[in-house]
Amino acid sequence: MSEVRVRFPPSPTGYLHIGGARTAIYNWLFAKKHGGKMILRIEDTDAERSTTESIDGIINGLTWLGVTWDEGPYFQSDHAAEHRAAANRLVAEGHAYKCFCTKEELDAKREVAIAAKTTYMYDRTCCRLTSDEITAREQAGTPYVIRIKIPDRQGALSFTDQVYGRIDRPYHDIEDFVIVRSNGMPLYLLSNVVDDIRDRITHVIRGQDGLVNTPKQILLYEALGAQVPVFAHMSLTLDPKKAKISKRSHGEVVTVQFYREHGFIPWALVNFLVLLGWAPGDDREILTPEELIAAFSLEGLSKANAVFNYNKDDLKFFTDPKAINLNAHYLRTMPVEELAALVKPELQTAGLWTAAYEDDRRAWFLTTLALIRDRFHTLLDFAVLGRAYFADDYPVDPTAIQKNIAKHEKIAEWLGLLASRFADLAEFTKETTEQATRELAAELEIKPGLLINGTRTVVTGQVAGPGLFDILVTIGRDRVVDRLRRTAEIVGR
RNA sequence: GUCCCCGUCGUCUAGCCAGGUCCAGGACACCGGCCUUUCACGCCGGCGACACGGGUUCAAAUCCCGUCGGGGACGCCA
Numbered sequence: 001m002s003e004v005r006v007r008f009p010p011s012p013t014g015y016l017h018i019g020g021a022r023t024a025i026y027n028w029l030f031a032k033k034h035g036g037k038m039i040l041r042i043e044d045t046d047a048e049r050s051t052t053e054s055i056d057g058i059i060n061g062l063t064w065l066g067v068t069w070d071e072g073p074y075f076q077s078d079h080a081a082e083h084r085a086a087a088n089r090l091v092a093e094g095h096a097y098k099c100f101c102t103k104e105e106l107d108a109k110r111e112v113a114i115a116a117k118t119t120y121m122y123d124r125t126c127c128r129l130t131s132d133e134i135t136a137r138e139q140a141g142t143p144y145v146i147r148i149k150i151p152d153r154q155g156a157l158s159f160t161d162q163v164y165g166r167i168d169r170p171y172h173d174i175e176d177f178v179i180v181r182s183n184g185m186p187l188y189l190l191s192n193v194v195d196d197i198r199d200r201i202t203h204v205i206r207g208q209d210g211l212v213n214t215p216k217q218i219l220l221y222e223a224l225g226a227q228v229p230v231f232a233h234m235s236l237t238l239d240p241k242k243a244k245i246s247k248r249s250h251g252e253v254v255t256v257q258f259y260r261e262h263g264f265i266p267w268a269l270v271n272f273l274v275l276l277g278w279a280p281g282d283d284r285e286i287l288t289p290e291e292l293i294a295a296f297s298l299e300g301l302s303k304a305n306a307v308f309n310y311n312k313d314d315l316k317f318f319t320d321p322k323a324i325n326l327n328a329h330y331l332r333t334m335p336v337e338e339l340a341a342l343v344k345p346e347l348q349t350a351g352l353w354t355a356a357y358e359d360d361r362r363a364w365f366l367t368t369l370a371l372i373r374d375r376f377h378t379l380l381d382f383a384v385l386g387r388a389y390f391a392d393d394y395p396v397d398p399t400a401i402q403k404n405i406a407k408h409e410k411i412a413e414w415l416g417l418l419a420s421r422f423a424d425l426a427e428f429t430k431e432t433t434e435q436a437t438r439e440l441a442a443e444l445e446i447k448p449g450l451l452i453n454g455t456r457t458v459v460t461g462q463v464a465g466p467g468l469f470d471i472l473v474t475i476g477r478d479r480v481v482d483r484l485r486r487t488a489e490i491v492g493r
Numbered sequence: 494g495u496c497c498c499c500g501u502c503g504u505c506u507a508g509c510c511a512g513g514u515c516c517a518g519g520a521c522a523c524c525g526g527c528c529u530u531u532c533a534c535g536c537c538g539g540c541g542a543c544a545c546g547g548g549u550u551c552a553a554a555u556c557c558c559g560u561c562g563g564g565g566a567c568g569c570c571a
Binding site for chain 2: 011
Protein backbone atom coordinates (compact mmCIF):
# COMPACT_ATOMS: atom_id res chain seq x y z
CA MET A 1 0.00 0.00 0.00
CA SER A 2 1.28 3.40 -0.92
CA GLU A 3 2.05 6.04 1.67
CA VAL A 4 -0.88 7.84 3.22
CA ARG A 5 -0.81 11.54 2.39
CA VAL A 6 -3.36 13.98 3.72
CA ARG A 7 -3.55 17.72 3.69
CA PHE A 8 -5.02 20.63 5.58
CA PRO A 9 -5.78 23.42 3.10
CA PRO A 10 -7.03 26.52 4.92
CA SER A 11 -7.88 29.66 3.07
CA PRO A 12 -6.18 32.53 4.87
CA THR A 13 -9.17 34.81 5.20
CA GLY A 14 -9.43 34.82 8.97
CA TYR A 15 -8.04 33.25 12.09
CA LEU A 16 -8.01 29.54 12.64
CA HIS A 17 -11.37 28.63 14.10
CA ILE A 18 -12.34 25.50 15.91
CA GLY A 19 -13.99 23.97 12.87
CA GLY A 20 -10.80 24.32 10.90
CA ALA A 21 -8.76 23.13 13.84
CA ARG A 22 -10.92 20.04 14.10
CA THR A 23 -10.37 19.29 10.42
CA ALA A 24 -6.64 19.75 10.85
CA ILE A 25 -6.61 17.50 13.91
CA TYR A 26 -8.45 14.67 12.18
CA ASN A 27 -6.11 14.84 9.21
CA TRP A 28 -3.12 14.93 11.48
CA LEU A 29 -4.34 11.97 13.52
CA PHE A 30 -5.04 10.01 10.38
CA ALA A 31 -1.55 10.67 9.04
CA LYS A 32 0.06 9.74 12.35
CA LYS A 33 -2.03 6.64 12.70
CA HIS A 34 -0.95 5.34 9.31
CA GLY A 35 2.61 6.57 9.39
CA GLY A 36 1.76 8.95 6.58
CA LYS A 37 2.45 12.57 5.77
CA MET A 38 0.49 15.67 6.57
CA ILE A 39 0.72 18.55 4.14
CA LEU A 40 -0.14 22.13 4.98
CA ARG A 41 -1.27 24.06 1.96
CA ILE A 42 -2.43 27.63 2.11
CA GLU A 43 -5.17 28.16 -0.44
CA ASP A 44 -4.64 31.81 -1.11
CA THR A 45 -6.01 32.08 -4.63
CA ASP A 46 -8.58 34.58 -3.47
CA ALA A 47 -6.04 37.38 -3.35
CA GLU A 48 -8.72 39.88 -2.42
CA ARG A 49 -9.38 38.33 0.92
CA SER A 50 -6.16 36.57 1.80
CA THR A 51 -3.91 38.21 4.37
CA THR A 52 -0.52 37.45 5.81
CA GLU A 53 -1.89 38.06 9.32
CA SER A 54 -4.29 35.26 8.69
CA ILE A 55 -1.54 32.94 7.49
CA ASP A 56 0.48 33.68 10.63
CA GLY A 57 -2.59 33.16 12.77
CA ILE A 58 -3.30 29.77 11.25
CA ILE A 59 0.28 28.60 11.58
CA ASN A 60 0.54 29.86 15.15
CA GLY A 61 -2.75 28.23 16.02
CA LEU A 62 -1.74 24.85 14.63
CA THR A 63 1.65 25.07 16.29
CA TRP A 64 0.11 25.94 19.63
CA LEU A 65 -2.28 23.02 19.36
CA GLY A 66 0.61 20.71 18.63
CA VAL A 67 -0.70 19.78 15.21
CA THR A 68 2.37 19.23 13.11
CA TRP A 69 2.85 18.85 9.38
CA ASP A 70 5.50 17.13 7.32
CA GLU A 71 5.43 19.28 4.20
CA GLY A 72 4.65 22.88 3.56
CA PRO A 73 3.31 25.33 4.03
CA TYR A 74 2.81 25.31 0.30
CA PHE A 75 1.01 28.20 -1.31
CA GLN A 76 -1.63 27.60 -3.88
CA SER A 77 -0.90 30.92 -5.56
CA ASP A 78 2.58 29.61 -6.44
CA HIS A 79 0.96 27.14 -8.77
CA ALA A 80 -1.44 29.34 -10.67
CA ALA A 81 0.38 28.72 -13.95
CA GLU A 82 0.07 25.00 -13.42
CA HIS A 83 -3.66 25.35 -12.78
CA ARG A 84 -4.09 27.35 -15.95
CA ALA A 85 -2.11 24.81 -17.92
CA ALA A 86 -4.36 22.06 -16.62
CA ALA A 87 -7.41 24.04 -17.68
CA ASN A 88 -6.00 24.60 -21.15
CA ARG A 89 -5.25 20.94 -21.43
CA LEU A 90 -8.85 20.13 -20.50
CA VAL A 91 -10.07 22.50 -23.20
CA ALA A 92 -7.69 21.00 -25.76
CA GLU A 93 -8.84 17.51 -24.91
CA GLY A 94 -12.51 18.42 -25.03
CA HIS A 95 -13.19 18.07 -21.32
CA ALA A 96 -13.81 21.78 -20.97
CA TYR A 97 -14.80 24.72 -23.13
CA LYS A 98 -14.62 28.47 -23.29
CA CYS A 99 -17.75 30.29 -22.26
CA PHE A 100 -18.24 33.85 -23.47
CA CYS A 101 -21.48 34.52 -21.66
CA THR A 102 -21.31 37.66 -19.58
CA LYS A 103 -22.05 37.79 -15.93
CA GLU A 104 -25.07 39.96 -16.69
CA GLU A 105 -26.52 37.44 -19.09
CA LEU A 106 -26.07 34.65 -16.61
CA ASP A 107 -27.54 36.64 -13.76
CA ALA A 108 -30.58 37.37 -15.86
CA LYS A 109 -31.05 33.71 -16.67
CA ARG A 110 -30.64 32.81 -13.06
CA GLU A 111 -33.28 35.29 -12.02
CA VAL A 112 -35.70 33.95 -14.57
CA ALA A 113 -35.15 30.46 -13.23
CA ILE A 114 -35.68 31.59 -9.67
CA ALA A 115 -38.84 33.45 -10.63
CA ALA A 116 -40.13 30.34 -12.38
CA LYS A 117 -39.16 28.33 -9.31
CA THR A 118 -37.00 25.97 -11.25
CA THR A 119 -33.45 24.97 -10.62
CA TYR A 120 -30.93 27.14 -12.36
CA MET A 121 -28.17 25.43 -14.23
CA TYR A 122 -25.98 26.81 -16.97
CA ASP A 123 -27.71 26.13 -20.29
CA ARG A 124 -24.57 25.24 -22.24
CA THR A 125 -25.00 28.02 -24.74
CA CYS A 126 -21.27 28.25 -25.33
CA CYS A 127 -20.79 24.51 -25.37
CA ARG A 128 -22.67 24.50 -28.64
CA LEU A 129 -20.52 27.15 -30.27
CA THR A 130 -18.84 26.13 -33.51
CA SER A 131 -15.10 26.45 -33.79
CA ASP A 132 -15.59 29.39 -36.17
CA GLU A 133 -17.76 31.17 -33.64
CA ILE A 134 -15.22 30.53 -30.94
CA THR A 135 -12.39 31.83 -33.08
CA ALA A 136 -14.37 34.91 -33.98
CA ARG A 137 -15.03 35.75 -30.35
CA GLU A 138 -11.47 35.15 -29.38
CA GLN A 139 -10.25 37.45 -32.12
CA ALA A 140 -12.73 40.07 -31.00
CA GLY A 141 -11.11 39.86 -27.61
CA THR A 142 -14.32 38.79 -25.86
CA PRO A 143 -13.50 37.71 -22.33
CA TYR A 144 -14.35 34.16 -21.43
CA VAL A 145 -14.35 31.74 -18.54
CA ILE A 146 -13.52 28.08 -18.86
CA ARG A 147 -16.20 25.60 -17.96
CA ILE A 148 -15.89 21.91 -17.45
CA LYS A 149 -18.04 19.86 -19.79
CA ILE A 150 -19.97 17.32 -17.78
CA PRO A 151 -19.93 14.04 -19.72
CA ASP A 152 -23.21 13.13 -21.39
CA ARG A 153 -23.65 9.95 -19.51
CA GLN A 154 -26.74 8.21 -18.30
CA GLY A 155 -27.13 7.28 -14.69
CA ALA A 156 -25.21 8.63 -11.80
CA LEU A 157 -21.69 9.26 -10.72
CA SER A 158 -21.18 7.37 -7.53
CA PHE A 159 -18.48 7.14 -4.98
CA THR A 160 -18.12 5.76 -1.50
CA ASP A 161 -17.51 8.26 1.22
CA GLN A 162 -15.76 6.80 4.26
CA VAL A 163 -18.26 8.43 6.57
CA TYR A 164 -21.46 8.86 4.59
CA GLY A 165 -21.25 5.71 2.54
CA ARG A 166 -22.29 5.46 -1.07
CA ILE A 167 -23.25 8.73 -2.69
CA ASP A 168 -24.96 8.88 -6.09
CA ARG A 169 -25.30 11.98 -8.16
CA PRO A 170 -27.07 11.87 -11.54
CA TYR A 171 -24.85 13.32 -14.25
CA HIS A 172 -27.66 15.53 -15.52
CA ASP A 173 -27.81 17.21 -12.09
CA ILE A 174 -24.26 18.44 -12.37
CA GLU A 175 -23.70 21.83 -13.88
CA ASP A 176 -20.94 22.76 -16.30
CA PHE A 177 -19.05 24.60 -13.60
CA VAL A 178 -16.48 27.30 -14.09
CA ILE A 179 -12.85 26.39 -13.48
CA VAL A 180 -11.11 29.55 -14.70
CA ARG A 181 -12.33 33.11 -14.22
CA SER A 182 -12.58 35.59 -17.07
CA ASN A 183 -9.47 37.29 -15.71
CA GLY A 184 -7.57 34.08 -16.19
CA MET A 185 -7.41 33.09 -12.54
CA PRO A 186 -8.21 29.45 -11.79
CA LEU A 187 -10.98 28.68 -9.31
CA TYR A 188 -10.93 26.58 -6.18
CA LEU A 189 -12.47 23.43 -7.57
CA LEU A 190 -9.73 23.15 -10.18
CA SER A 191 -6.78 24.41 -8.15
CA ASN A 192 -7.66 22.18 -5.26
CA VAL A 193 -7.73 19.07 -7.43
CA VAL A 194 -4.60 19.95 -9.37
CA ASP A 195 -2.76 20.58 -6.10
CA ASP A 196 -4.03 17.39 -4.54
CA ILE A 197 -2.83 15.45 -7.57
CA ARG A 198 0.59 17.09 -7.49
CA ASP A 199 0.88 16.60 -3.73
CA ARG A 200 -0.15 12.96 -4.20
CA ILE A 201 -2.95 13.23 -1.68
CA THR A 202 -4.45 9.82 -0.97
CA HIS A 203 -7.19 10.77 1.49
CA VAL A 204 -9.28 13.90 1.49
CA ILE A 205 -10.70 14.46 4.96
CA ARG A 206 -12.77 17.62 5.03
CA GLY A 207 -16.01 19.15 6.21
CA GLN A 208 -19.35 17.84 5.09
CA ASP A 209 -19.98 21.11 3.30
CA GLY A 210 -17.65 19.77 0.63
CA LEU A 211 -19.77 16.70 0.04
CA VAL A 212 -21.83 18.09 -2.83
CA ASN A 213 -18.68 19.31 -4.57
CA THR A 214 -17.13 15.90 -4.55
CA PRO A 215 -18.77 14.56 -7.73
CA LYS A 216 -17.50 17.63 -9.58
CA GLN A 217 -14.02 17.08 -8.30
CA ILE A 218 -14.09 13.39 -9.17
CA LEU A 219 -14.96 14.40 -12.71
CA LEU A 220 -11.91 16.64 -12.69
CA TYR A 221 -9.67 13.81 -11.51
CA GLU A 222 -11.00 11.65 -14.29
CA ALA A 223 -10.60 14.33 -16.92
CA LEU A 224 -7.05 14.93 -15.79
CA GLY A 225 -6.35 11.23 -15.84
CA ALA A 226 -5.49 11.03 -12.18
CA GLN A 227 -6.38 8.52 -9.54
CA VAL A 228 -9.29 9.59 -7.35
CA PRO A 229 -8.41 9.80 -3.66
CA VAL A 230 -10.46 8.38 -0.83
CA PHE A 231 -12.96 10.87 0.52
CA ALA A 232 -14.09 11.18 4.11
CA HIS A 233 -16.45 13.97 4.98
CA MET A 234 -16.76 14.91 8.59
CA SER A 235 -19.80 16.35 10.30
CA LEU A 236 -19.92 20.08 10.84
CA THR A 237 -19.53 22.02 14.06
CA LEU A 238 -22.64 24.04 14.83
CA ASP A 239 -23.25 26.91 17.21
CA PRO A 240 -25.83 26.61 20.02
CA LYS A 241 -28.44 27.78 17.53
CA LYS A 242 -27.35 25.06 15.13
CA ALA A 243 -25.82 27.27 12.50
CA LYS A 244 -22.50 26.41 10.90
CA ILE A 245 -19.68 28.02 12.83
CA SER A 246 -17.66 30.65 11.09
CA LYS A 247 -15.23 33.27 12.25
CA ARG A 248 -17.19 36.07 10.68
CA SER A 249 -20.52 35.42 12.33
CA HIS A 250 -19.38 34.04 15.67
CA GLY A 251 -16.46 36.17 16.67
CA GLU A 252 -13.56 35.31 18.86
CA VAL A 253 -15.19 32.61 20.97
CA VAL A 254 -14.81 30.20 18.06
CA THR A 255 -11.17 30.98 17.38
CA VAL A 256 -8.29 28.89 18.61
CA GLN A 257 -6.58 32.09 19.68
CA PHE A 258 -9.40 32.77 22.13
CA TYR A 259 -8.73 29.53 23.95
CA ARG A 260 -5.06 30.25 24.06
CA GLU A 261 -5.79 33.63 25.63
CA HIS A 262 -8.28 32.19 28.06
CA GLY A 263 -5.95 29.76 29.75
CA PHE A 264 -6.53 26.57 27.85
CA ILE A 265 -4.00 23.80 27.78
CA PRO A 266 -3.45 23.00 24.10
CA TRP A 267 -3.94 19.29 24.45
CA ALA A 268 -7.13 19.76 26.46
CA LEU A 269 -8.58 21.70 23.54
CA VAL A 270 -7.46 19.06 21.08
CA ASN A 271 -8.94 16.33 23.25
CA PHE A 272 -12.23 18.21 23.43
CA LEU A 273 -12.37 19.05 19.74
CA VAL A 274 -11.64 15.53 18.67
CA LEU A 275 -14.59 14.30 20.71
CA LEU A 276 -16.86 16.68 18.84
CA GLY A 277 -17.96 14.30 16.15
CA TRP A 278 -15.77 11.34 16.85
CA ALA A 279 -15.69 8.59 19.45
CA PRO A 280 -13.16 5.84 20.02
CA GLY A 281 -15.85 3.19 20.29
CA ASP A 282 -15.19 2.50 23.94
CA ASP A 283 -15.84 4.69 26.96
CA ARG A 284 -12.54 6.54 27.01
CA GLU A 285 -12.74 10.28 26.74
CA ILE A 286 -9.44 11.40 28.16
CA LEU A 287 -6.71 10.30 25.83
CA THR A 288 -3.02 11.02 25.55
CA PRO A 289 -1.66 11.87 22.10
CA GLU A 290 -0.34 8.34 21.74
CA GLU A 291 -3.66 6.80 22.78
CA LEU A 292 -5.59 9.07 20.46
CA ILE A 293 -3.42 8.26 17.49
CA ALA A 294 -3.77 4.57 18.20
CA ALA A 295 -7.54 4.82 18.66
CA PHE A 296 -8.29 7.10 15.76
CA SER A 297 -10.21 5.78 12.81
CA LEU A 298 -12.50 7.26 10.21
CA GLU A 299 -15.13 4.76 11.26
CA GLY A 300 -15.50 6.58 14.54
CA LEU A 301 -16.58 9.76 12.79
CA SER A 302 -20.18 10.67 13.37
CA LYS A 303 -22.53 11.58 10.54
CA ALA A 304 -24.60 13.99 12.57
CA ASN A 305 -23.44 17.54 13.11
CA ALA A 306 -22.26 18.47 16.59
CA VAL A 307 -23.22 21.51 18.63
CA PHE A 308 -20.40 23.47 20.20
CA ASN A 309 -22.15 24.67 23.31
CA TYR A 310 -20.55 27.93 24.27
CA ASN A 311 -22.13 30.64 26.35
CA LYS A 312 -20.27 33.93 26.57
CA ASP A 313 -22.44 35.18 29.41
CA ASP A 314 -21.63 32.32 31.74
CA LEU A 315 -18.69 33.25 33.93
CA LYS A 316 -17.58 29.71 34.69
CA PHE A 317 -18.71 28.00 31.50
CA PHE A 318 -17.93 30.69 28.96
CA THR A 319 -17.36 27.89 26.51
CA ASP A 320 -18.59 24.32 26.25
CA PRO A 321 -18.72 22.90 29.80
CA LYS A 322 -17.07 19.75 28.61
CA ALA A 323 -14.14 21.74 27.27
CA ILE A 324 -13.78 23.50 30.61
CA ASN A 325 -14.01 20.22 32.44
CA LEU A 326 -11.32 18.63 30.29
CA ASN A 327 -9.08 21.63 30.76
CA ALA A 328 -9.54 21.47 34.52
CA HIS A 329 -8.84 17.77 34.43
CA TYR A 330 -5.54 18.22 32.65
CA LEU A 331 -4.73 21.15 34.91
CA ARG A 332 -4.88 19.03 38.03
CA THR A 333 -3.42 15.82 36.64
CA MET A 334 -0.59 16.78 34.33
CA PRO A 335 3.00 16.63 35.57
CA VAL A 336 3.53 19.76 37.62
CA GLU A 337 6.74 20.59 35.78
CA GLU A 338 4.81 20.80 32.53
CA LEU A 339 2.15 22.86 34.21
CA ALA A 340 4.79 25.25 35.51
CA ALA A 341 5.87 26.02 31.96
CA LEU A 342 2.31 26.91 31.05
CA VAL A 343 1.69 28.99 34.16
CA LYS A 344 4.87 31.01 33.77
CA PRO A 345 3.60 33.25 30.94
CA GLU A 346 0.38 33.89 32.84
CA LEU A 347 2.29 35.06 35.90
CA GLN A 348 4.59 37.14 33.72
CA THR A 349 1.64 38.86 32.14
CA ALA A 350 0.23 39.61 35.56
CA GLY A 351 3.58 40.90 36.79
CA LEU A 352 3.84 38.10 39.34
CA TRP A 353 6.80 36.26 37.92
CA THR A 354 10.27 36.12 39.35
CA ALA A 355 13.26 34.29 37.96
CA ALA A 356 13.72 32.65 41.34
CA TYR A 357 10.83 30.34 40.49
CA GLU A 358 13.18 28.63 38.09
CA ASP A 359 16.09 28.80 40.47
CA ASP A 360 16.26 28.55 44.24
CA ARG A 361 12.49 28.85 44.67
CA ARG A 362 11.71 26.24 42.05
CA ALA A 363 10.69 23.63 44.63
CA TRP A 364 8.43 26.09 46.39
CA PHE A 365 6.86 27.12 43.10
CA LEU A 366 6.08 23.56 42.07
CA THR A 367 4.70 22.67 45.49
CA THR A 368 2.48 25.72 45.40
CA LEU A 369 1.13 24.91 41.95
CA ALA A 370 0.42 21.36 43.02
CA LEU A 371 -1.41 22.67 46.07
CA ILE A 372 -3.67 25.21 44.42
CA ARG A 373 -4.38 23.73 41.01
CA ASP A 374 -7.14 21.38 42.13
CA ARG A 375 -9.78 24.07 42.16
CA PHE A 376 -8.78 25.90 39.00
CA HIS A 377 -10.32 25.64 35.57
CA THR A 378 -7.94 27.61 33.41
CA LEU A 379 -4.36 28.78 33.50
CA LEU A 380 -5.63 32.30 34.10
CA ASP A 381 -6.84 31.26 37.53
CA PHE A 382 -3.28 30.98 38.82
CA ALA A 383 -2.72 34.69 38.42
CA VAL A 384 -6.19 35.72 39.56
CA LEU A 385 -7.56 33.32 42.17
CA GLY A 386 -4.04 32.35 43.12
CA ARG A 387 -2.64 35.86 43.37
CA ALA A 388 -2.21 35.79 47.16
CA TYR A 389 0.40 33.07 46.81
CA PHE A 390 2.58 35.16 44.54
CA ALA A 391 1.98 38.71 45.76
CA ASP A 392 1.00 40.68 48.82
CA ASP A 393 -1.52 42.86 47.10
CA TYR A 394 -4.53 40.73 46.41
CA PRO A 395 -8.22 41.44 46.41
CA VAL A 396 -10.50 39.87 48.99
CA ASP A 397 -13.66 38.21 47.79
CA PRO A 398 -16.67 40.09 49.26
CA THR A 399 -18.44 36.78 49.72
CA ALA A 400 -15.59 35.59 51.93
CA ILE A 401 -15.79 38.72 54.05
CA GLN A 402 -19.51 38.38 54.39
CA LYS A 403 -19.30 34.74 55.31
CA ASN A 404 -16.20 34.58 57.48
CA ILE A 405 -15.48 38.07 58.75
CA ALA A 406 -18.50 40.33 58.97
CA LYS A 407 -20.45 37.99 61.23
CA HIS A 408 -17.83 38.07 63.95
CA GLU A 409 -17.12 41.33 65.73
CA LYS A 410 -13.98 40.14 67.42
CA ILE A 411 -12.46 38.38 64.43
CA ALA A 412 -9.63 40.87 63.99
CA GLU A 413 -8.74 40.53 67.64
CA TRP A 414 -8.83 36.73 67.47
CA LEU A 415 -6.70 36.60 64.35
CA GLY A 416 -4.27 38.97 66.00
CA LEU A 417 -3.92 36.54 68.88
CA LEU A 418 -3.47 33.71 66.43
CA ALA A 419 -0.73 35.64 64.68
CA SER A 420 1.17 35.88 67.92
CA ARG A 421 0.82 32.18 68.59
CA PHE A 422 2.17 31.47 65.12
CA ALA A 423 5.02 33.87 65.66
CA ASP A 424 6.00 32.06 68.84
CA LEU A 425 5.96 28.58 67.36
CA ALA A 426 9.29 26.76 67.52
CA GLU A 427 8.51 25.20 64.18
CA PHE A 428 5.99 26.41 61.58
CA THR A 429 4.48 23.24 60.19
CA LYS A 430 1.10 21.89 59.21
CA GLU A 431 0.86 20.10 62.57
CA THR A 432 2.05 22.92 64.82
CA THR A 433 -0.14 25.54 63.16
CA GLU A 434 -3.19 23.34 63.39
CA GLN A 435 -2.51 22.57 67.05
CA ALA A 436 -2.01 26.24 67.86
CA THR A 437 -5.20 27.18 66.06
CA ARG A 438 -7.30 24.58 67.84
CA GLU A 439 -5.83 25.45 71.21
CA LEU A 440 -6.64 29.11 70.74
CA ALA A 441 -10.17 28.28 69.67
CA ALA A 442 -10.62 26.20 72.79
CA GLU A 443 -9.34 28.97 75.00
CA LEU A 444 -11.62 31.50 73.32
CA GLU A 445 -14.46 28.99 73.50
CA ILE A 446 -15.22 29.32 69.82
CA LYS A 447 -15.35 26.79 67.03
CA PRO A 448 -12.01 26.19 65.29
CA GLY A 449 -13.77 26.78 61.96
CA LEU A 450 -14.17 30.43 62.82
CA LEU A 451 -10.44 30.92 63.07
CA ILE A 452 -9.73 28.65 60.15
CA ASN A 453 -12.09 30.32 57.73
CA GLY A 454 -11.27 33.77 58.96
CA THR A 455 -7.59 33.07 58.42
CA ARG A 456 -8.26 31.68 54.98
CA THR A 457 -10.11 34.83 54.03
CA VAL A 458 -7.41 37.14 55.27
CA VAL A 459 -4.44 35.16 54.06
CA THR A 460 -5.71 34.20 50.60
CA GLY A 461 -8.63 36.53 49.94
CA GLN A 462 -10.64 33.52 48.89
CA VAL A 463 -13.69 31.79 50.26
CA ALA A 464 -12.49 28.42 49.04
CA GLY A 465 -9.14 26.78 48.69
CA PRO A 466 -6.86 23.99 49.84
CA GLY A 467 -6.66 22.83 53.43
CA LEU A 468 -5.76 25.87 55.50
CA PHE A 469 -2.68 24.48 57.20
CA ASP A 470 -1.17 23.54 53.86
CA ILE A 471 -1.81 27.08 52.76
CA LEU A 472 -0.09 28.52 55.82
CA VAL A 473 3.05 26.48 55.38
CA THR A 474 3.16 27.35 51.70
CA ILE A 475 2.70 31.04 52.14
CA GLY A 476 5.16 31.02 55.01
CA ARG A 477 5.21 32.20 58.58
CA ASP A 478 6.32 35.77 58.04
CA ARG A 479 3.71 36.58 55.46
CA VAL A 480 0.98 34.76 57.36
CA VAL A 481 1.72 36.58 60.61
CA ASP A 482 1.92 39.88 58.84
CA ARG A 483 -1.37 39.38 57.03
CA LEU A 484 -3.20 38.26 60.15
CA ARG A 485 -2.00 41.34 62.03
CA ARG A 486 -3.25 43.51 59.19
CA THR A 487 -6.68 41.84 59.18
CA ALA A 488 -8.68 45.01 59.61
CA GLU A 489 -6.77 46.68 56.79
CA ILE A 490 -6.95 43.71 54.46
CA VAL A 491 -10.65 43.14 54.80
CA GLY A 492 -11.31 46.81 54.67
CA ARG A 493 -12.82 47.52 58.04
C1' G B 494 -37.29 27.29 -4.05
C1' U B 495 -34.11 22.95 -5.91
C1' C B 496 -30.68 19.14 -4.64
C1' C B 497 -27.97 16.53 -0.84
C1' C B 498 -27.00 14.97 4.22
C1' C B 499 -28.55 14.08 9.13
C1' G B 500 -32.16 12.95 13.38
C1' U B 501 -30.45 8.35 20.69
C1' C B 502 -30.67 12.19 27.54
C1' G B 503 -29.91 19.83 27.82
C1' U B 504 -24.85 18.95 25.20
C1' C B 505 -20.98 15.27 23.22
C1' U B 506 -21.79 10.29 22.25
C1' A B 507 -21.99 4.16 22.53
C1' G B 508 -25.36 0.82 20.42
C1' C B 509 -27.65 0.67 14.30
C1' C B 510 -24.11 -2.03 9.01
C1' A B 511 -24.41 -8.36 10.83
C1' G B 512 -32.81 -7.19 14.71
C1' G B 513 -33.31 -10.37 20.67
C1' U B 514 -28.17 -9.89 25.81
C1' C B 515 -31.14 -2.16 25.51
C1' C B 516 -37.94 -0.93 29.87
C1' A B 517 -30.91 1.93 25.90
C1' G B 518 -24.57 2.43 28.28
C1' G B 519 -20.76 6.40 29.16
C1' A B 520 -19.12 11.62 29.61
C1' C B 521 -20.20 16.78 30.70
C1' A B 522 -23.90 19.85 32.97
C1' C B 523 -27.68 19.79 36.82
C1' C B 524 -29.77 17.81 41.75
C1' G B 525 -28.92 14.93 46.42
C1' G B 526 -25.54 12.25 49.78
C1' C B 527 -20.67 10.81 51.78
C1' C B 528 -15.89 13.01 52.91
C1' U B 529 -14.62 17.85 55.35
C1' U B 530 -12.17 23.77 58.58
C1' U B 531 -14.13 26.08 53.20
C1' C B 532 -14.42 24.94 48.17
C1' A B 533 -13.02 21.54 44.82
C1' C B 534 -11.41 16.57 43.80
C1' G B 535 -12.99 11.64 44.72
C1' C B 536 -16.87 8.14 45.71
C1' C B 537 -22.22 6.85 45.86
C1' G B 538 -27.09 7.94 44.11
C1' G B 539 -30.79 10.80 41.15
C1' C B 540 -32.83 13.46 36.88
C1' G B 541 -32.76 12.66 31.74
C1' A B 542 -33.24 10.27 25.08
C1' C B 543 -34.28 6.00 20.74
C1' A B 544 -38.36 12.94 16.51
C1' C B 545 -43.42 11.10 14.95
C1' G B 546 -46.54 7.61 12.23
C1' G B 547 -47.04 3.24 9.54
C1' G B 548 -44.96 -1.45 7.89
C1' U B 549 -41.78 -6.16 8.02
C1' U B 550 -40.89 -9.71 12.10
C1' C B 551 -42.19 -14.26 17.25
C1' A B 552 -39.02 -9.83 18.33
C1' A B 553 -36.96 -3.03 15.97
C1' A B 554 -33.14 2.24 18.68
C1' U B 555 -31.47 -1.30 15.04
C1' C B 556 -34.60 -3.21 8.48
C1' C B 557 -38.41 -0.57 4.89
C1' C B 558 -41.80 3.62 3.72
C1' G B 559 -43.86 8.29 4.88
C1' U B 560 -44.19 12.78 7.79
C1' C B 561 -41.93 16.37 10.60
C1' G B 562 -37.56 18.71 12.29
C1' G B 563 -32.41 20.35 11.73
C1' G B 564 -28.23 21.30 8.75
C1' G B 565 -25.48 21.93 4.25
C1' A B 566 -24.87 23.08 -0.96
C1' C B 567 -26.81 25.76 -4.86
C1' G B 568 -20.74 31.93 -6.80
C1' C B 569 -16.37 34.19 -12.47
C1' C B 570 -15.61 32.41 -2.88
C1' A B 571 -12.46 28.77 -0.65
